[in-house]
Structure formats: structure tokens, C-alpha cells
Amino acid sequence: MSYENPTIFVSMATGTQGGALARQLRGLGWNIRATARDLHRPEAKTLQDIGVHLTPGDWDDEDALPFIGYTANLLDFEAAHRRAQRAVRLARDAGVTQAICTTALGAAMLEEGKAPPIPPTPLFAQHFASKRRVEKAVEEGGFDSWTVLRPGFFMANFLDPKVRFRYADVPEKGQWANVMTPDMTLGLVDHEYIAKFATAAFQDPARFNGIRAGLMTEELPVHEMLDQLAEAIGDGRALKAHFMTDEEIDKPIAEGSWAVFSRERCVRYMDVLANTKELEVLVPGLTTFK
Template identity: 30%
Template structure:
């Protein structure tokens, strides 16, 4: 089957970045095929109800990829991450991504948009090695391509099980220096920018975009959350020793944030590409405050029982 100009295969479609991108593409009238492991999962069914075509496949089952890619002209790739107790499994992550890119090349996919991770000092300490190998494979594939490298998600305030991040007992605990701006981006903006790239393949071809939507100190972010949710939230900067205790890569990241100048993303550069780029306050007003409030209200009810 020859590629359909309007059809885009979205990987990670039931997750954060893939989901945001699939919804944006569907809203723009693009044909979306979502790669899912379980077509009956609620998130998959929500995409189907929104108009996406579902195809069952898995990075670890390479024989499912040609069918998923058949007829697609575009591919959105979320890195098939492999993170465990010992940190990033670089070889597994890279092999998964490289296999997908090779399948896309064989299928005649004309454009690939990949979302990885923002640059910060020595990338090998920040889980980027496998992603860089996937980026290299994409650049060598012959397809038009755009590489997105987002910073920390604003939605990470909703995390509940991470050793750092989220809000637990009124505290946002993280690696970031309390007195320096913390760069963040809304998931919806990643989807918006990916959709822009698919809408303008030539204009975005070969571009590497470090994505950030705002830069705000962690205490200022906590104050904004307190103001908009009615729950008092404070920021706690963890120590270097505590970061090291959570794992070597987390300890390395703690040091990189202080000694390598932080993420290199330029907010104003991204705003020129996407004028509707959300600030942290915009995200809170749109969806963030309501979601955080629901979580913190639930915590209050549970602890009062």
C-alpha cells in the first residue's frame, strides 16, 4: 500500500506525549492511527471514540510494526524507554527505537517526528544516550524529520509514585535549586508543536527543538499552586546525598543542574514557533489547578478518615 498523505502513526498514543499529539492531530483533521498494546484499554477506547484508528503492536514484537506502518506517511515516535532499578537500559531502548525506524524506512514513511529529552550538560548522565542513537537512526533514514527535546512536564505535579516530583503531604520535593528558574512545558504544547511539524514537513525538516514553555523557580511554582488550589504547597530541595541515595543517575542530574547551566531550551525561541505556548499560570488556569486540586482534595479526605 502506498503512503496516505494524511495518515500518521502515533506511538505512545495512550501515554502522555503520544496522547497529546494524537488529540491535537485529530482536532486538526488529520487521520491518526494509534499503536496500542491493548485496544480495549480505556485510554485506547477514548482515542477510538475521538476518531483514531487503533492497531495493536509492540516495540518488543517487531513483526507487528510493518502492519502498523502500512500506508502511513508520517510517524510520531515516543522513545520506547527502558528504565529499571539500575537506571536506563540504553541498549534495549536504542534497539527498540532503531527497529521502529528501520520498519518505517521499509514502509516508505515520509516524515518522522521524534520526542526525546532536553539537553543538560553531559547527556549520558541524563538518560539521553539511547535517545541519541534513535535520533541518529532517524536522521539517517532518508525521511524528513524533526527532533523534539522537551524539558520537565508541568503535569509532573500530578505524579504520585515518583521518588521526586509530585506533591506529597503538601510538599513538592525535587532536585531543582530553589533559587534558580526551573524550565517546564505543558504536554499539550508538545502535541501542538508536533502537529505544526507534521503540517509543514519542509519547514521543520532537520530541526532540533529544545522545548520549554516557561521558567519559574520551584518556590514560585509552589506559591502559584497554593494560590490557585487553596491547598498550601511548599518546595523542598533535596540534598546531594539524598539524590545519590536515589540512584547514580539522579545524583548526576542533581550536579548537572547546578554545574552545567541547566537545560538549554530557549522559551522565547519556542514561542516564536508556537505563539500559543502556555506559561505555568496558563496551564494552571486551563487544567492544572483543577487536576491538582482533585488530587489534594482526595488526600485530605483520605487522611481525615
């Protein structure tokens, strides 16, 4: 990669994180390449309009996939690792020198000394282990520089249309059922800051080489976050926090339901996995939820 006129491949560029990164890098005049299953989707057209070069394909198509990418698969926790290994191999063969991988803040729980007081359920533990295997594929991929980004809870989860898929009770019933407690804070992250961090790493590979960064841009109690969200909506409605009871949390866990993902007590302790003061020094400009 020429650092005078860099070419960056952005995986999942039509998504929240990837789209933000593609826009920021194009703002620098860099060459951006990506894949998309459907080049006629509005998100793909938006990228093409700003000069992103898109190739039709997905993460199981070696001809379309030149570099790094993975997608979570709850039916097959090894799928992400297989795709990451394939992507790393293709990237190395293509002469890529720098890789940045984004996973999840919870992957840090698998590191020595960072286990939470309440461990993740077996399903969540598999999910985090899958993320960590993706990270290792990148770290051991033979690149001159690698950086791992571990975002916390996305602020954008409360934007349309995502909120209606994941947290429909917020717009429909004016409440959010969550596993936090009233006295605890939730570690939030802005996807534009994730892209800003990645852009900084691309601009200075040596400085960011070997960093595993937990990314949070603000910590807020849930009720305060919902108050700010209600104020931003501005239609006079109030949004309330429903702090789930032990029974509401434990029933899906006992049943082996995927609803366990929204009932993980371990997320109460994720704020210790990121340091906002250190992030502000490394890449200034943390975004508040408001």
C-alpha cells in the same frame, strides 16, 4: 503520505504526549493510527471514540509496529536504540516520508559546547546517550523530513495519577524534594505545546526539516511553581519546596541507586538548552504553568 489526507502513526498514543498529538491531529481531520497493548483501557477507548485506528501490540511486535516508537529501559540502555532502528526500517519500508521523534532536553548536553558546568552522573549520561542514539536512528533513517523534539520538565508530572508515582510527597506531605536551588529556575513544558509543535512540523515538513528543538514553555523558580500549584488545588494547603542538601544528593549517587535520577545536579542548567523567545516565533502560543 498524501498531504491532502495525511495518515500519521503516533507512537505511545495512550500516553501524555502521544494522546495530546493524536487529539490535535484528529482535530484537523487527519487519519491517525497507533498501537496499544490493551484496547479496553480507558485511554485507548478515548482515542477510538475520536476516530483513532488502534492495533493491539507493543514495541517488540513487528506485525503491530509499522513506524516509530521507543520506550526507556533502565535495565538495558540499548533497548530504545534497537526499537528505534526497527521502527525506522519498518517505516521506510512502508513508504513513510516524514518522522518526528521526541526524546529529552538533556540529550542536547551531548552536543559540542552544551556540556553543563556539572556533568551528569554515569547513569544519567547513559540515559541521555540512549536518547541521542534514538535521535540519530531517525535522523539517518532516509526520510525526506525529520524533526527532533526535546522536552523539558513536564508540567503534567504534577497531575494525578502521575504525581503519585513520581512525586508522592507533593500530595501526601505537601512538599517537593528537588535538586534545584532557591535562586534557579526550572524549565517547564506543557505536553499540549509539544503536540502543537509536532502538528506544526507535520503541516510544514520543509520548514521543520532538520530541527532539533529544545522545548520549554515557561521557566519558574520551584517555590513559585509550587505556590501556583497550591492555588490551583484550592483547598487551602501550602506546598513547600525542600531543596536537597549535598548529603541527600550524594548518598544515592555513591550507592549507585536509581534515585540518582531525581538527584541530578546537571538539571539545574537545562534552561540554557531551550530558547522560549525562538520557540514563540517558530510555533506561537507558549503555555504558562498557571
